[in-house]
Amino acid sequence: MVQVRVAGVALDAAGQHVILLKPIDDLPGDGTILPIWIGQLEATSILIATQGAPVPRPLAHDLMRGLLAASGSDLSRIEVSRLEGGTFYAEITLTTPQGERVVDARPSDAVALAARAGAPIWVADAVLEEAGMPDILTDADAAERLEEFRRFIDDVEPEDFGEPES
Numbered sequence: 001m002v003q004v005r006v007a008g009v010a011l012d013a014a015g016q017h018v019i020l021l022k023p024i025d026d027l028p029g030d031g032t033i034l035p036i037w038i039g040q041l042e043a044t045s046i047l048i049a050t051q052g053a054p055v056p057r058p059l060a061h062d063l064m065r066g067l068l069a070a071s072g073s074d075l076s077r078i079e080v081s082r083l084e085g086g087t088f089y090a091e092i093t094l095t096t097p098q099g100e101r102v103v104d105a106r107p108s109d110a111v112a113l114a115a116r117a118g119a120p121i122w123v124a125d126a127v128l129e130e131a132g133m134p135d136i137l138t139d140a141d142a143a144e145r146l147e148e149f150r151r152f153i154d155d156v157e158p159e160d161f162g163e164p165e166s
Helices: 040-051 060-070 107-117 125-131 139-155
Strands: 002-011 017-023 032-038 074-084 087-096 099-105 121-123
Touching: 002 032, 002 040, 017 040, 017 107, 032 040, 032 107, 032 125, 040 060, 040 107, 040 139, 060 074, 060 107, 074 107, 074 125, 087 107, 099 107, 107 121, 121 125
Parallel strands: 074 121
Antiparallel strands: 002 017, 002 121, 017 032, 074 087, 087 099
């Protein structure tokens, strides 16, 4: 297993959201990066968590974190555990009053939750070897992604997250 960090969330050429995971010891533009394609809502949730942006009401991953806390459980770690047929799989490891529990999850949900809980993110060596690619991020790319996120935060409205419950 390799411990990683969220290096960013980007849009690919087709406009699909991609989370970029990078080994924690690799410098930007060096080493390997693992792209995982995710949905727009999950991308938003991860960006909000990693940037510490305020939201008017809790998102689903904030609710999950609150439920864990209310049940006396902690998020120990998440693992992107395997890649089968182009689909990534993840596991969430919880420390509960009943002992350690492992829960199957989509990588996007697991990463969004880990970003809120400050839990470590791990990727199986085989996954990184199969799907990782050289990181050739330039400073201009990083600046462009940051500016794109700032524009998103400036334009996002609470209604973009769905209908509020009464």
